[in-house]
Ligand SMILES: *[C@@H]1O[C@H](CO)[C@@H](O)[C@H](O)[C@H]1NC(C)=O
Ligand SMILES: *[C@@H]1O[C@H](CO)[C@@H](O)[C@H](O)[C@H]1NC(C)=O
């Protein structure tokens with residue numbers, strides 16, 4: 001099977017060329033995961049520091065595990081916030097006109113704690129429900145803020161806590177889709193996550209079908225760019241003559257692969273089987289390119305190898321997504 005052959009070649013390349021580029025692409029680093037989760041959060045840098053404050057974060061091996069840590073942090077943080085506001089409501093130095101609003105906030109925070117707790121549990125069962133719960137927690141923070149605003153008294157300390165309630169409330173489905181897909185893909189998990197997350201549109205995907213379209217469009221664009229890079233190399237007088245034959249094969253292979261990604265995208269709504277066949281067949285573009293430079297070990301060859309790894313990742317990831325669409 002082509003798929004297996006390609007995987008074998010990828011393994012061959014990984015073992016035989018531990019170049020810096022390959023090592024970077026293939027490393028399953030926790031910071032890639034933190035990065036992916038925090039791209040879904042209200043504020044990226046506050047999300048990163050919140051997650052990194054948890055000692056379990058470095059050992060989290062996938063997006064779902066990190067999302068659970070994020071919701072656990074939100075439960076603790078919101079519980080602390082609730083206790084703080086409850087104390088303020090009972091404090092004799094608090095303006096009496098503020099007390100009803102603070103009591104409302106305590107009840108909003110109680111709901112938010114329940115919502116985050118439920119979101120954490122739902123991550124394993126139904127990510128749309130988890131997302132719904134997280135958004136409900138955000139609504140509770142808005143409700144608290146509305147009550148505070150109606151008093152016309154500014155309470156910055158409560159406002160700051162509302163902000164933290166909102167930190168982890170936005171768009172989780174894309175993180176979960178990426179997690180599902182990357183666990184089924186035979187590329188390295190971290191490599192798969194960073195390939196998908198390198199396209200900002202991934203975060204807007206709420207279902208597999210839209211994720212498939214995004215991946216195939218990105219794969220087409222990325223493969224076309226690589227083909228153009230090979231064309232420039234082939235025309236350059238700086239390029240070693242013995243690389244020309246290899247570059248011609250690479251140009252042909254990448255041209256074909258780009259066309260296959262594009263035709264796969266057009267077939268998604270018409271014929272899932274044909275669409276998945278086109279996606280996996282795009283692998284062959286990398287094979288075609290790889291066999292030719294096998295004997296050479298120079299630096300320009302390593303950049304071709306890195307591009308082949310991207311092409312193979314895109315083909316594998318698109319194949320996994322489309323297959324899941326087919327059920
Ligand atoms: C995110 O938080 C940081 C630090 O609290 C702040 O400097 C930055 O302006 C915030 N970014 C946005 C988009 O709110
Ligand atoms: C909530 O989390 C933020 C970020 O980790 C932290 O700065 C803040 O002190 C926490 N607040 C409470 C009440 O736990």
Ligand SMILES: *[C@@H]1O[C@H](CO)[C@@H](O)[C@H](O)[C@H]1NC(C)=O
Pocket residue numbers: 142145146149
């Ligand atoms: C509360 O008031 C602030 C400051 O005027 C405003 O930015 C915010 O949108 C208001 N929030 C709500 C929920 O009405």
Ligand SMILES: *[C@@H]1O[C@H](CO)[C@@H](O)[C@H](O)[C@H]1NC(C)=O
Pocket residue numbers: 194195198221222225226310
């Ligand atoms: C192709 O994709 C890889 C991995 O996502 C990325 O690092 C690279 O910059 C992309 N190349 C182009 C030309 O978009």
Ligand SMILES: *[C@@H]1O[C@H](CO)[C@@H](O)[C@H](O)[C@H]1NC(C)=O
Pocket residue numbers: 009012290291294295
């Ligand atoms: C590379 O070339 C060697 C000998 O020339 C051959 O045995 C090997 O199968 C080739 N590998 C690939 C991946 O083309």
